[in-house]
Amino acid sequence: MEDFIIAGSRDIYFSPSVNLNAATGKCSISGESYLEEPYEFYKKISVWFWEYVKAGGKNIVLDLKFNYFNTSSSRALLEMLRVLRDLHHSGTEVTVNWYYPNPDDDEILMEGEDFRDECGLEINMIEYELEESGEK
Incomplete structure (x- = not known):
């Protein structure tokens, strides 16, 4: 089982x-998600989760830290979270952490709460301070 890494990009689509991480089950997705084919993008991640568990992985910790995602990415993210919910129900320990910026972006927080309600998976809401450089 190999790690799955994609460097974020900001070309025509973000x-x-x-x-x-295949060794630890520690995973992160961060940045902006404005994709031409969001279902294909997030399906590859979902497949990796299934393969990780089939290879003997017992726990997944996923940190999600978005500063923007469009509607089609939102739907694809929800499908990915449902895969994690199914893995959790089949015995895998799954922790999802949803990071949202303080103080000025309630929208990201509300999106995370909506995902939690819609997918049926517990998602930890974690506030973080924006850095002076404007990082989100």
Whole structure:
């Protein structure tokens, strides 16, 4: 089982950074998600989660830290979270952390709460301070 890494890009479409660690189950997706084919993008991540568990992985910790995602990415993210919910129900320990910026972006927080309600998976809401450089 290999790590799954995608460097984020900001070309015509924006893709988030992805780092899925096969040795530890520690995973992160961050940045902006404005993709031409969001279902294909997030399906690859979902397949990796299934393969990780089939290879003996017992726990997944996923940190999600978006500063923007469009509607089609939102739907694809929800499908990915449902995969994690299914893995959790089949015995895998799954922790999802949703990071949202303080103080000025309630929208990201509300999106995370909506995902939690819609997918049926517990998602930890974690506030973080924006850095002076404007990082989100």
